[in-house]
Amino acid sequence: MKSAGSLREKGVRIRAMVRKESLQILRDPSSLAIAIVLPVLLLLIFGYGVSLDARHVPIAVVSDSRTPASEGFVAGIRHSPWFVARSYPDIHSAISALKRQDVEGILWLRENFGRSLESFRTHGAHVVVNGVDDNTARLVEGYLTNTWQTWIGIRNLRGRILTFQPISLDARIWFNPDNRSRDFLIPGLIAVIMTLIGALLTSMIIAREWERGTLESLFSTPVTIGEILLGKFIPYFVLGMAGMAISVAMGHFLFDVPLRGTLGVLFLASALFLTSALGMGLVISTVSKNQFVAGQIAIVFTFLPAFILSGFIFDIHSMPFFIRILTHVIPASYFVTILQSIFLAGDIPGVILPNAAALFLFSLFLFTLLVRISRKRIL
Structure with missing residues (x-):
């Protein structure tokens, strides 16, 4: 009975934390701007501005x-x-x-x-x-x-020139027959945007709570560190998935990028990646309790590596050996591969499963690290 009552109490506290964070998100327009407005603006800017095609x-x-x-x-x-x-x-x-x-x-x-x-x-x-x-x-x-x-x-064909070619090459381009750079740039761009959104949502906003002292009041309650983290993770996870859904819809319907995979696989892969991105934001907010510093760290250690080293624009195989090794610790590199497969090729287990497993390990590592470095006390 004590165990059941304890579980019920934990559930009540977690629901209260989720409700509290949800109300905070609705009252704070910056959270909605980061999760909803920012991906729309970035997709419009990069989707129309970044192209590897040369026309006219x-x-x-x-x-x-x-x-x-x-x-x-x-x-x-x-x-x-x-x-x-x-x-x-x-x-x-x-x-x-x-x-x-x-x-x-x-x-x-x-x-x-x-x-x-x-x-x-x-x-x-x-x-x-x-x-x-x-x-x-x-x-x-x-x-x-x-x-x-x-x-x-x-x-x-018109008979103007008579030539003899012993070998005739019939070249085909799989998965992107039109050879449009936008078709493989948009999926990678979605991964980069979600990296930035996930890190900013948790790092800057929680850092602001440190500055305002609202987290300190939670330390005087029976709420545990795990319940606080879970209560903050769930609302921002839902908000981030909403931003992800908007990004996917824009990529498919606005930029005409094909979506050959299934939405279920896309949802699961996005959930794994967003978990790791939010985990990075929570770790940053724990290390730095200042909004400005947290924002700078989030950009330098999440957005820029995802933009440069994820294979979004620059081919990883053409990078030096040391840089290629470094890309293995960038979660966005695995998510870019998954998104490009789902959008252009479909649900290929040999591509999706290994990269999804890597994202799961990243998420597990980040939240294990987060629990260890978090303490229910004012430092």
């Missing part, structure tokens, strides 16, 4: 060859969604425009362009690319190569 790239076109072949190729460039072709009378004018960064590249069709085609040579066409932005330079070079191959293929 200005390119100079110099055509010394006035032949049907050269005019046809230039027409292909002008109708391409990747380029904005600007005609220049000679190569010197085009080079001057490239130096002024008015254009990102130069397509120079020499006088012998038509004869080079008939003799299967390519030195009649020259391409110069601005290498200041290495990523854009590679994209422009790849787009020009693709446009050239497409145009040559059309000419082959």
Whole structure:
């Protein structure tokens, strides 16, 4: 009977703590702003602003060859969604425009362009690319190569050029056939946003309670440290999951990112990750009882590593060995992999289960650490 009564008392205290925190959230607009408004703004800014695709790239076109072949190729460039072709009378004018960064590249069709085609040579066409932005330079070079191959293929079909290719490559892009960078950036962006939200929700808000002294009054009650932590975790977990739901809905319906996995798997994975993110925020708030310091720590130790080292933008496999090792202690790196799989490929157990297990271990470690460093006394 004593055990049952003790459990009932714990349940009553936890419900009271949850109710208290829920009322505090409703009275405090900053919590709702962090959980609801912040992900919407960040998704709009990064979703529309961050892109690895290059479209409507200005390119100079110099055509010394006035032949049907050269005019046809230039027409292909002008109708391409990747380029904005600007005609220049000679190569010197085009080079001057490239130096002024008015254009990102130069397509120079020499006088012998038509004869080079008939003799299967390519030195009649020259391409110069601005290498200041290495990523854009590679994209422009790849787009020009693709446009050239497409145009040559059309000419082959029309019988203009008779070529023999012993091997024909049929390339396919799985999971992202349109090759849109937004389709894999948005899932990673959701993970980065939820990292920031989870850490800020608990770190700054609880640090503010330390500053106001409201936590001190709880220390004079029978409420235990575990009940205080659980009472604070549950409301912010629900609020964070609401922000997650809004982010997923925006990614799928606003940015047209496919969602090939199931919502149940997505919910469970998000719950595991949000638990670890809130755990990091609680640890930060326990170590630092100042709002400003807690906010700075949350940004430096959660948001920036998640943004840079999670694979959201930069490929982890191309990083140095030491940095690759460091990414294994970034929870967002596991969540980014899970989200990209759920959104683009579906529920793949070989991808989701190992990364979900890593998130579970992170959550267990953080809350074990939190209980150990938390003390029911004023330090």
